[in-house]
Every structure is written in C-alpha cells, then in structure tokens.
Amino acid sequence: MSEIGLTARPADAVVSAWFRARRQIGERDRGEIIALLQALLRHHARLGWWLERHGRRDTPRNRLLTWLTLAERRSLTQMQRLFSGAKFAPAALTEPEQTLMVKLHGGTINHPAMPEEVCLECPDWAAEALRRRFGEDFAAEMTALLTPAPLDLRVNTLKSTRAAALRGLQELGLSAELSQRAPHGIRVRERPSLARLVALKNGEIEIQDEGSQLVALLVDARPGDRVVDFCAGAGGKTLAMAAQMTNKGRIIACDINEGRLKRCAERARRAGLQNAETRLLTSETDRWVKRHKGSFDRVLVDAPCSGTGTWRRNPDARWSTPQEQGLDGLAALQARILASAARLVKSGGRLVYATCSLLSEENEVQVAAFLATHPEFRVVPLSEAAPQIRGSAHPDYLSLTPARHDTDGFFAAVLSRQVQPEAGPA
Template sequence: MTPSARAAAAIALLAVLEEQCFAPEARRRPADAVASDFFRARRFIGGGDRRAVSEFAWGVVRQRLRLDWHLARIGMAPTPRLLLLAQMLLVDGVARQAAEAVFDGSHYGPPALDAAERRAAAALAGRALVDPAMSDSARLNLPDWVLPALAARFGKTLAREAAALESEAPLDLRANLLRTDRAAAAAALAAEGIASTPTPFSPWGLRLPARRPVTGSAAYKGGLIEVQDEGSQLIALLADARPGMRVADYCAGAAGKTLAMAATMGNRGRITACDTSAPRLEGAARRLRRAGVDNAERHLLASGDRWAKRRAGSFDRVLVDAPCTGTGTWRRNPDARLRTRPEDLAELVALQHEILGKAAELVRPGGRLIYATCSLLPQENEEQMERFLARSTGFAPVPLERLWTALVPGMAPPCAGPWLTLSPGAQGTDGFFCAVLERPT
C-alpha cells in the first residue's frame, strides 16, 4: 500500500472506532476488537500495512484529548480526516506540505483536502502538541472526570503518573513454576533470541523492554511462560495460596491469576476458577492445559446458582479480582480513557460491593479474602475497603508489610501503607490495588 492508501485505511478505521467505541451512542466495544473485525473484513491488507494503519489510528487514539483541544481551538470538529491530519502535524512532526500531500485524491488514497481543511492545516502547522493554554485534562491527557480522584491520590506526582500512563508498557512474563523456574525460563527465551531481565519485585517475573510476539515461541507453547504484568503477579503472590488449600478465583476471567496460584500450590489442593462468562472460562481451559495445571476446575456463575451457598465457609483463599474501570491499564488500552465514563464508575463501585459480600461468604474461619482491581481510583480501592470493613466486622486487614516480609524475605515492599498500591509512574507496573483480609477463627 502507498502512504496515501494507508492513510485512507486509517481514516476508515478511525470512523469505525468513533461509531462503535467513542460516540455517546456507541456500543463502546474495546478498540482492539473493533480493529480486529475491521482487518478481518479487509484481508487484502497485508501484515506490514496492517501494522502501519494500526499505528496511524492508535496514535490518534492515544492523543485524542489533545487533538480535540487543538481542533476546537481553531473551530473545527474532530472528523477522522482532521484527526489524522492533526496527528501528522502535531505528534509525528510531518511538514505541512508533506501532510497535505498524503490527501492526494488518488484511487486508493483519501480525497484532497477542501478549503476548510487546508486552513486547519495552516493553523496547526508548527504548533506544539502540549500548549500552555490547555485545560488540565488536555495537558495531562486524562478525562475531566478522573482528575479530582487522581489528584487526591497522587498530589504533586500527578504529572509524572499521567506521563507514565502515556508511555509504552513493557511486556512482562511470568515463569510457570510448574514447569520451570525464572532462570531457566530466561535461558529458554534467550535461546530463541528473546532477551529479558528479572522484574524488580515479582520473584517469578521477566521483563522485555518492548512488546513483541512471544506466543509463537517454544517457551510459550511449552508452557514455560505466561504473559502477565508484574503487578498482577504480585496480587497472586499476596494471595499466598499453598499446597493442599482450597482456593476460589471468584472473578477469574481468562484465569491469569488462577494459573499463578496453581503454581504456588504445586498442583496440590483444589482451585476453582469462577466467572460469569462462558467464553472467558473456555479460554481459561486452554491456558490451564498448556501450563500443566491439573488441580483446577471451572465454574460458571449464573443467576439462581446455588454453588456459592453450598460452599459457604469452605475456602482457605478467595480472590476477588473485581471488575473495574481499568484506569491502571490505560497505557496498554488507550481507548479505554475515551470509552469509560463517570456513570461506569458508579455502576462498578456498586457491583464491586455486591461481589465482595458474596465472595466473603465463601471464606472459612482463619481463611483470607483478597480484593484486587487494576484501577487507580480510590473509590474502587481504599474507599471500597472502608465500606466493606464497616459492615463486615468478621474480617480484619492483614498489613502489607507483614505479608511481604513472610513471602519475599530480605526485600522491602514495593510501596508503603497497609495495602498494595502500584502505579506505572512509581513502580513501573500497571496500576493495581490489593487488600488482604482475614476471617478470625
């Protein structure tokens, strides 16, 4: 494809993303799912061109709040064509003449710029992406509705955290202790030309400096490694699931933490991966087989299900990896900062509270309830714990320092405070929260 044809495809993809992800009436599907459908319907676009088109479109998505601000300042609506033009001029540093030339009106290229679009190009050319006149939202590249909560959490370090949420995330892997150890997994990757370094906090983690396809590697196919952010690994670590225990992963999804806990259990005991989605649990089955996990079962949670009532008070560990806004993963999912809305937060906080209450009933006396999110917002984290503990006097917090000292002797915890709180700017992980509560005997 010519540069113009790639630009035309990117404009078409941006239009579909707007319709299905970002518009007020949109279904708000994840952008990667929409893009997958887009390229599946255009199989004539080869791999290299697909990557180039995706980079065009994802560049716009990452900077959308700022690009919207610049276009509004010159009185222009953020159409897919103008967004791509603004991306080239403000982010990519393309000269005005070269940017305008992409809109060449050729058979496969985008139509030529009209007079209004040419005036927009003239107004945008030479401007800096971050303008002193910008609102805090545009300057920090964060939606207005999250700013008060993030400012309360991060204070003077908010700008650092906002920048980290824009940066490219590393690729973290977890060595599968059922099949190998970290050093052997690193050696297996190195033999395939994939260099890695140990993660600073997780004793199982390996970090690649940038994203690259590892699922085709022999190490991955052989179950030696799993793709899992270091922060997610630390949640599984703090669960402290041991051999012989009964463990419930109450919101298991595709079972990333189920896999990690099964490894710490040495395949001894029983772990149940629960979820409300049958497709997610089906995907979990494939991962469990590849990893060599044979002490796990799956359970589909459904309305009217009596499974939880029959097993009340019978689990040593119950992990609630709660559905949340996912604000801690925005560097990996930049579209989520555009799709997620204030009403979603209110709905999720209520859902988290409901799930916590149900999951708590599964914990036996002396057992532990582990609550986790991939959110940076206090409403979903500390405030959720305060609310739960205020009504659930049977549970007491297990301080992070006590847990960490027992599990990772000789190393200071990644953060201060009673709970595990991680962020891209402070620890280099995705944003996570984890609280461990114990039911007295």
C-alpha cells in the same frame, strides 16, 4: 479508528478483528498501523483540543491529519502524496483539510493554553478523584500513564524455569530482563511479534503485568488448598495461582461471562494445569456461593473497576465512563461482590480484594466499608502477608502506581477470617 469510537469493545479487540478480516496486510504494516493507532489514542484529548480551537469537526480523519501535521511534522506536499485517492491510499485532501494543515503547520501537539487535564489526557470523570489520591504527584502519575507499557511475562513453573525462559527470549534477540518484584516475571523492553514467541504458544510463559503477578502471589495459594478466583475473567491470576499450587488441590475460576471462562479453560489446558476448573455464575449472589459457604482456604476477588491503573496499556479505556451507573454504581457493585465472595472463606482462610484502579474510593474506602460490616475479618498487613514485596505506596496494602513502580496501577488488601473458637459443652 472510527469503529473504536462507535463500540464499547476494547480497542485491542476491535483491532484484532479488523486485521483478521484483512489477512493480506503484512507484519511490518500491521506494526505501523498499531503504532499509529496507539499514538492517536494516547493523544485523544489534545487532538480534540486542537480541532475545537480551529472550529473543525472532531472526526477520526481530522484527528489523523492533525497528528501527522503536529507530531510527525508532515508538510502539505507530503500529505498530498499520502492522501492521493489512489488505490489503497486515503481519499484526496479537501480544500478545508488543506486549510487546517496550513493553520497547524509549525505547531506542536502540546500548547501553553491547554488545561492541565488536557495535556495529561485525564478525563473529567476521574480528574477530581485522581487529584485527591495523588496530590502534588498528580502530574507525575498522569505522565507515567501516557507512556506505553512494557511487555511483562510470567514463567509457568510447571513447564519451564525463569532462567530457561529468559535465555530463550534473549536468543531471539530481545531485550529481556528479570522483573524487579515478581519472582517468576520477565520484562521485555520492546514489542515483539507474539508469533515469534513459541514459549507463549506452548504455555511456558504467559503475558501478565508484574503488578498482576504480585496480586496472585498475595493469595498465597498452596498445594492442596481449595481456592476460588471469584471474578476470574480470562484467568491470568487463576493460572498463576494454579502453578503455585503445583497442580495439587483445587482452584475454581468463576465469572458471569461464559466467553471469558472458555478462554480461561483453553489457557489452563495449554499451561498443563490439572487442578483448575471453571464455574459460570448468574450473578455475584449465585446460589452456588451459598451452597459452598465456608468451604475455601483462599478467595480472590479481582473486582470489576474503573481500570484507571491500566490506562498506559489501554489508552482508549480512559474515555469510557466506568459502567453505565458511573463510579458510585461501580463501587456499590464492588461492595456486593466482596460481601458475597467473603461467604466462601472458611475460618482461618484468606480473602484478597484487588482492583486495577488508582482511585481510593474503589480501594481503601471499599475495604474500610467491608470491615465495618464484617468484624469477623481482619487486615493482614503486607509486611506479614508477603514480606518479600517492598516499596508499596500504602503501609498495609499492596498499592502500585506506574510512576513509582513502573507497573500498571494495582491495589490489593489481604483479609483473614478469624478462627472461631469451638463451642464448649453445654
């Protein structure tokens, strides 16, 4: 817990490294530790509020003591047994710690005096923008972001079928069902040990939120197309699009992070993909972009963003202000990336701009600004781009929220470069 607060790395990466250094910890204990850590992260603001209320230092240990007292209702006697100072046990409770637990005893994690943003675990840097976006639905959406995300899987149609994958999961005793919107998706309502999922190891299935699967679907990558995933990261959407292309054509996963691209290449090999390759860029304006101007049928820009739509999956992310330059700087970066990637789209081709953000400033506002300076592009309404996707929170764009759709928060706009008439004879 203390290491998570001292590093910019995501909590799941920190936890994985911590467990790798402690392989003696059994699977059951690992599950309990992860569950406890997730609970502490999901109640970050409320635990801090209680510590401030009682004038105590905001430390990981004090947060843990507060959680065990308020949420798990542990008595002082139980806590003294847990914190005994024995081998493998936490250090014995100090007198001030015991006093804190006495003061907290009988309380609950929520308190009527808490500000709404604290109760809803909404950080100051995002509160105003989220209130503008959701209005009277603000509390409902923030509440939904506090619930743990389900395990969403995408079936790799190059290696399996959804029926076969679903049957395999159910034979493991898992509560698995077909996704409501994604045609190759399966949702598991519990958190199984991933080591049990042989289909995950051999590339028959991939972990991917249903909303992310729909973004990849919107690109409409077809067999034989030339496709670019401009901000590919570890390649979740690259893999989905490559499978749609049935291993025909060419898809290039681009990113500025070499480590993420290596992970993408590994996943592509495991998935049996032969039409995917990676390209390391120095920046969004890498010379490779200029050399391939107008060369691609489809370009996906899954832009770096605030990540507000992923808070139920990554609860620690809400307490890290996006980028060092804040939201304004992040929006400027998104605009530069979108404008540069647009150069790759050929006449009649499709450009998809996507984020995992719930903030209008990163979504509709960003698209409007791009269209104002790029009249050669037009919006392809969602009803035209993907009529099978229904229920979006926006009439023209894909707009998914946890409360309305039970997915991560996602936004995607489909844009088309208009076909330029050929020049006539002089």
